[in-house]
Amino acid sequence: MTKYYFIKTYGCQMNVHESEKLAGMLESLGYAEANEMEKADVIVFNTCSIRDGCEQKVFGNVGSLKHLKKSKPNLVIAMCGCLTQIKGRPEMITKKFPYVNIIFGTHNLHEFKHYLETFERTHKNIVDVWDKEGEICEDTEITRTSGYNAWVNINFGCNNFCTYCIVPYVRGRERSREMKDIVKEVECLVKQGYKTITLLGQNVNSYGNDVDNPNVTFANLLKEICKLDGDFKIKFMTSHPKDLSSEVIDTIANEPKLAKVIHLPVQSGNNKILKKMNRNYTREHYLDLIHEIRSKIPNAILSTDIIVGFPSETEEEFMDTYTLMQEVRYDGVFAFMFSPRTGTPAERMENQIDSKVKNERVNRLLKLTKQITKEKTKEMLNNVYEIILTAKCDGGYTAETLSGKNVVIHTDKEYPLLSFHNAKIINVNTKVLEAQII
Ligand code: 5AD
Ligand code: SF4
DSSP: OOEEEEEEEOSSHHHHHHHHHHHHHHHHTTEEEOSSGGGOSEEEEEEOOSSHHHHHHHHHHHHTTHHHHHHOTTOEEEEEETTTTSTTHHHHHHHHOTTOOEEEOSTTGGGHHHHHHHHHHHOOOEEEOOSSOOOOOOOOOOOOOSTTEEEEEOEESOOOOOTTOOHHHHHOSOEEOOHHHHHHHHHHHHHHTOOEEEEEOTTGGGTTTTSSOTTOOHHHHHHHHHTSOSSOEEEEEOOOGGGOOHHHHHHHHHOTTBOSEEEOOOBOSOHHHHHHTTOOOOHHHHHHHHHHHHHHSTTOEEEEEEEEOOTTOOHHHHHHHHHHHHHHOOSEEEEEEOOOOTTOGGGGOSSOOOHHHHHHHHHHHHHHHHHHHHHHHHHTTTOEEEEEEEEEETTEEEEEETTOOEEEEEOSSOOOTTOEEEEEEEEOSSSSEEEEEO
16 A cells, blocks of 8 residues: 655755755655655655744644644654754654654654654654754755756855854754755756746855865856856845955856856845844945846846844844845845844844834835835836746747746647747736847
């Protein structure tokens, strides 16, 4: 009889991709994916800890499994990811949720298969969270779940220690994969028909910094990947402004295979707060980068992350972020209220901001973002963007821009699905943008 698995993923693309690896391991053991939790024999929670809200969501969902476990005693429940990696959390989980059978962390994801086999044999709960990163594990099974896009890790961990961020504590120090392994993986994926390849790292721009070879850089990696044959596009995330070099910007500008889409988290527009955040750049340097990107890549799509209510942030300092947003006019903004994280320096800083104030500030930013997005959508009229045809529809095709905006194309011509085209936006007043292939 077939056994089923269900993976619940929280958090960022890194976690989404790691769930693909968990799924790969489960399928190699003969499990099939269940479309609902109730049907599963194994449930895995791949967790996130970036903000307290993420943790609470996970605990709420794990808590509600108590009844399912009662009615299905053979159900195996596993938890992994950034939350289980926090000091003290595994002990808290075993106490509060004793029906969780397997707990592991971010550094030993590849051991999951072994833990599951052991548990099925012994029926003894397993808690194994490594506090240090090990060697990069290259030969993991994988079941990809993201359509025509494939995620590819290029580096793991983070050395930046932004004072608000828990990532360096739960994902360890920076480790880069070998360039030849990454290029080989991309080549394989392109041959399999994947159309966009998204390179993943906490800070892709510091790719190679941990390697004693000056040729191992992010710019060189991009250039090597662009030499591969095939009709595909490369995206990447996330970039740290302090490490984004002119060489990388030039490479994006010059290589047709690179999507003109850049996510460049600014976090704050105020120099004092940026310093307290340990971001290692100034508002002026950041705006210079934006200027360089816009002058070299005129149609670049830019997005950012922002934290409001960092400890001691005054109204004036917040307004520096607000005016920076007005100045840059991003295509996408992810704004978060500062959330104190266990063990980070910002958790212990004086002058924590009241949640009412944070809430009010985030709402002001969201209102501004909404207005700018509306204006920017209107400004797309008559501009040309690269799109990919995703499906046939009544009277033409549905498509997506490389930044993920939905587009419809009315045509009686035939095009292969998942082909790239340049398309001019001809109507911005409908619910979905209308474009014409040129
Ligand atoms: N509180 C709020 N937002 C945070 N982020 C990271 N840590 C925190 C925190 N403690 C945000 C940053 C980062 C994004 C992934 O999450 O903006 O870029
Ligand atoms: Fe966190 Fe800063 Fe590293 Fe990004 S660069 S993962 S925000 S510590």
